[in-house]
């Protein structure tokens with residue numbers, strides 16, 4: 001029987017600001033997810049990525065077939081062997097839980113990763129989520145999805161899990177808060193969809209980790225800082241920040257070879273992430289500042305190494321050089 005709910009029951013379903021304050025007090029300049037978790041829990045956690053076979057409404061014809069211009073036509077590459085639809089969901093979860101328990105990890109989230117993982121009927125989703133939460137030592141789920149695919153009925157189901165003591169995360173593809181750029185990217189949703197999801201999740205105790213891309217075509221420095229401020233004002237819980245990566249077999253690749261888009265160089269990216277963090281609320285948890293899971297064989301640009309710990313170190317050094325830290329330029 002799963003005892004995960006009891007374990008998490010008394011924890012808050014929002015970020016604990018006192019813990020974040022302790023991170024800064026300990027001399028860190030960024031509210032890093034790993035530091036936060038270490039201070040909040042006396043056990044290690046791991047997100048088990050699973051492929052439940054979801055498509056994307058922006059590719060399967062529900063709203064469009066083009067997809068986002070940076071998304072590979074054959075789907076996003078995934079490097080984790082057991083996150084694969086060729087294995088049953090049971091095998092994907094059990095195998096990865098076992099592998100990670102051997103490394104001393106105590107509790108798990110099931111992370112529904114490839115595709116738009118709320119693109120289905122509420123009944124089908126509930127069945128899947130119930131199943132994922134039924135495993136021993138699973139304390140929550142994380143669901144990768146788009147902002148226009150989280151209707152009230154689906155949010156109600158998730159809210160119910162929060163009430164039962166589970167930790168529920170939405171990994172939300174945001175990219176930018178500017179409609180002009182969202183149109184250019186062919187995202188097929190608006191910034192209002194993002195606002196609605198953030199407000200609804202906050203009301204229901206569902207945690208949101210937004211995915212943001214810096215260096216999008218035609219986005220000025222001011223626009224990126226506005227995105228940082230808007231998400232802070234909406235009290236988003238966490239962020240994954242990425243550079244725009246040009247991958248083979250995407251529309252962006254065609255734009256790149258025509259010479260109409262140039263990637264940021266490493267120094268520009270590190271400066272930009274530092275600026276973005278300065279304009280962000282100090283209480284937004286930072287899960288990543290790079291994207292290191294793109295295989296080299298399909299990465300066209302940038303040429304520099306995307307290794308996330310290396311980039312995180314460089315950003316920390318840049319903030320230290322400025323005598324600054326996350327949130328230093330954020331005003332509510």
Ligand code: SF4
Pocket residue numbers: 056057058059066067068071115116146173
């Ligand atoms: S919403 Fe996600 S999966 Fe769908 S086309 Fe865009 S990047 Fe790809």
